[in-house]
Amino acid sequence: MAGIGTYLVRRLGATLVALLGVSTIVFLMVRVLPGDPARVIAGLLASEEEVARIRTQLGLDLPLHLQYVRFLGALLRGDLGRSARTFEPVTLEIMHRLPNTVLLAISSSLLAAVLGIGAGALAATHANTVLDYTISTVVLFGISMPVYWLGTMLILLFSIKLRWLPAAGAEGPTSLILPTVTLASFSVALVARMTRSSMLEVMRSDYILTARAKGLPEHRVIRIHGIRNALIPVITVVGLQFGNLLGGAVLTESVFGWPGMGLLLVESIFSRDYPMVQGIVLVFAFLVAAVNLVVDLAYALVDPRIHYV
Amino acid sequence: MRWWTRGSITSEYRRPSVLRRLWRQRAALVGVFIIAALALAGVLAPIIAPYNPVKQDLAHVLLPPCPTHPLGTDHLGRDILSRIIYGARLSLFIGFLAVGLGLALGVPLGIVSGYYGGWADLVVQRLVDIMLSFPSFLLALSLVALLGVGLTNVILAVGVSTIPSFIRLTRGAVLVIREQTYIEAARAVGTGDGRILFRHILPNVTAPVVVQATLSLGVAVLMASGLGFLGLGVQPPTPEWGAMLGEGRNYIFSAPYVATFPGLAIFLAVLGFNLVGDGLRDALDPRLRLV
Numbered sequence: 311m312a313g314i315g316t317y318l319v320r321r322l323g324a325t326l327v328a329l330l331g332v333s334t335i336v337f338l339m340v341r342v343l344p345g346d347p348a349r350v351i352a353g354l355l356a357s358e359e360e361v362a363r364i365r366t367q368l369g370l371d372l373p374l375h376l377q378y379v380r381f382l383g384a385l386l387r388g389d390l391g392r393s394a395r396t397f398e399p400v401t402l403e404i405m406h407r408l409p410n411t412v413l414l415a416i417s418s419s420l421l422a423a424v425l426g427i428g429a430g431a432l433a434a435t436h437a438n439t440v441l442d443y444t445i446s447t448v449v450l451f452g453i454s455m456p457v458y459w460l461g462t463m464l465i466l467l468f469s470i471k472l473r474w475l476p477a478a479g480a481e482g483p484t485s486l487i488l489p490t491v492t493l494a495s496f497s498v499a500l501v502a503r504m505t506r507s508s509m510l511e512v513m514r515s516d517y518i519l520t521a522r523a524k525g526l527p528e529h530r531v532i533r534i535h536g537i538r539n540a541l542i543p544v545i546t547v548v549g550l551q552f553g554n555l556l557g558g559a560v561l562t563e564s565v566f567g568w569p570g571m572g573l574l575l576v577e578s579i580f581s582r583d584y585p586m587v588q589g590i591v592l593v594f595a596f597l598v599a600a601v602n603l604v605v606d607l608a609y610a611l612v613d614p615r616i617h618y619v
Numbered sequence: 620m621r622w623w624t625r626g627s628i629t630s631e632y633r634r635p636s637v638l639r640r641l642w643r644q645r646a647a648l649v650g651v652f653i654i655a656a657l658a659l660a661g662v663l664a665p666i667i668a669p670y671n672p673v674k675q676d677l678a679h680v681l682l683p684p685c686p687t688h689p690l691g692t693d694h695l696g697r698d699i700l701s702r703i704i705y706g707a708r709l710s711l712f713i714g715f716l717a718v719g720l721g722l723a724l725g726v727p728l729g730i731v732s733g734y735y736g737g738w739a740d741l742v743v744q745r746l747v748d749i750m751l752s753f754p755s756f757l758l759a760l761s762l763v764a765l766l767g768v769g770l771t772n773v774i775l776a777v778g779v780s781t782i783p784s785f786i787r788l789t790r791g792a793v794l795v796i797r798e799q800t801y802i803e804a805a806r807a808v809g810t811g812d813g814r815i816l817f818r819h820i821l822p823n824v825t826a827p828v829v830v831q832a833t834l835s836l837g838v839a840v841l842m843a844s845g846l847g848f849l850g851l852g853v854q855p856p857t858p859e860w861g862a863m864l865g866e867g868r869n870y871i872f873s874a875p876y877v878a879t880f881p882g883l884a885i886f887l888a889v890l891g892f893n894l895v896g897d898g899l900r901d902a903l904d905p906r907l908r909l910v
Contacts, residue, residue, distance in 0.1 A: 339761065339762075340765065456848075458848045459885060463882070470872060470875075553751075553755075557754030558756070579760070579764040580850075587761070591757060594757055595757075598753070598754060602752075
């Protein structure tokens with residue numbers, strides 16, 4: 311594994327550069343785009359003195375480069391400022407909501423992996439049969455379905471008509487079921503697609519032919535040689551889907567009133583709480599970058615064919 | 620070979636055109652039909668919509684589907700079918716303009732990045748890395764939060780969020796094409812960069828870009844209606860599918876059809892674009908077939 315150290319350093323460097331870029335863009339978004347955040351926070355009826363007070367409080371009256379240095383310094387200390395709505399530290403409120411979003415994202419990822427890999431493998435081993443076409447159709451529907459509509463329809467069926475599951479909130483494990491299924495729908499479809507295509511490719515390989523020639527039963531060929539090798543690119547897709555999952559979490563949490571960061575983000579946008587919006591976007595971006603880094607490194611470690619150049 | 624046999628022999632071996640290959644795929648045809656029907660409905664909305672989509676009729680609020688209102692009425696007595704027909708116009712308009720913006724910025728940046736390499740590539744790729752660190756819906760959401768709600772800002776926000784995927788795709792295709800012998804030959808006979816880019820590179824990246832653009836149309840419709848659903852997209856009373864679904868959610872207990880039909884319209888539009896996109900991909904490059 312010569313060169314993995316260099317690869318690690320290079321990949322880590324690229325992530326740090328991306329994170330610095332993300333922080334810069336989030337910093338500039340609030341300050342450079344049209345509109346005065348102080349005026350927006352104060353409200354249209356606020357006096358000039360009130361707006362000036364908020365501007366000083368947020369440090370918006372300082373030159374841009376000084377604001378940037380202060381922003382980065384605070385960021386390194388984990389200080390994301392104070393909420394313009396509650397005046398509580400942004401980091402504190404985010405840490406309060408973060409576990410709920412992480413729980414939802416992890417449960418959805420797991421569901422997507424289990425169902426997606428299962429459906430994809432089934433479709434590949436029954437390629438061009440009725441089963442394959444049925445799975446393909448369901449997958450296509452899953453990719454095309456808006457999560458907020460699916461969530462609403464699930465509430466209608468399982469909460470209103472059947473009264474099996476709670477429609478909203480986060481009280482008890484049953485309230486996690488509908489949001490998890492909703493959020494996982496798109497990823498299930500994508501993982502199934504990837505698994506099917508990856509497995510079809512693997513099943514055409516020479517080593518599969520060799521395994522069959524040795525007289526290995528078909529189910530062992532599929533389980534030991536097929537699925538295992540087909541899963542390598544699928545793991546990457548599951549990992550890289552994490553970003554989309556967080557994007558979908560904003561909508562899913564809004565549908566189910568799930569008290570996570572996505573719902574907090576929407577609430578903060580409506581109350582024009584810019585420090586909170588800035589903080590949540592940063593945390594989301596950092597999470598995505600961290601997961602992408604882990605996936606890339608795991609991929610490099612798992613697949614010996616990858617050269618660290 | 621005699622001149623009169625030349626035509627028949629070449630046509631015998633000619634690969635069928637993309638349109639013909641697309642025509643052979645029933646699923647893609649269903650997609651074309653769905654999109655054509657929605658586009659036609661949008662264009663002919665003033666003629667075919669049975670009611671004014673924004674006119675309130677407080678005497679007939681939350682009516683279930685009936686002969687006079689085939690899809691029922693909403694909380695302000697507006698005809699849901701008429702609003703969905705007008706909504707098709709808006710959703711497709713947003714989708715096409717947003718993806719157009721993504722194409723207009725993403726493809727040239729991808730070509731420059733892939734063809735010239737060096738610093739241009741480094742800068743563009745770091746930019747892409749940064750943009751991809753934001754989940755695309757979150758990027759669109761943040762932009763709308765800061766720019767403000769409204770049609771133009773939704774198009775801008777959704778369009779900007781599609782740029783990185785076009786840059787990545789185009790760059791990847793250009794990296795392969797620029798190593799081809801015909802590019803080397805063009806350079807050897809003294810062809811300039813501009814001519815190589817427009818005559819040789821651009822036509823050859825068209826196929827993957829068209830597939831990506833078609834699939835992105837579905838994503839753009841989903842994103843724009845997602846913003847509308849949260850109340851951060853096109854503002855009422857304009858009939859927009861996502862906003863209709865968002866408003867209808869409040870009546871899910873008493874009048875579920877108010878939220879059901881706009882959602883179905885979004886689903887159909889996205890399904891249509893996905894079917895056409897998948898069909899185009901299979902027609903242009905069957906090796907890329909996934910499911």
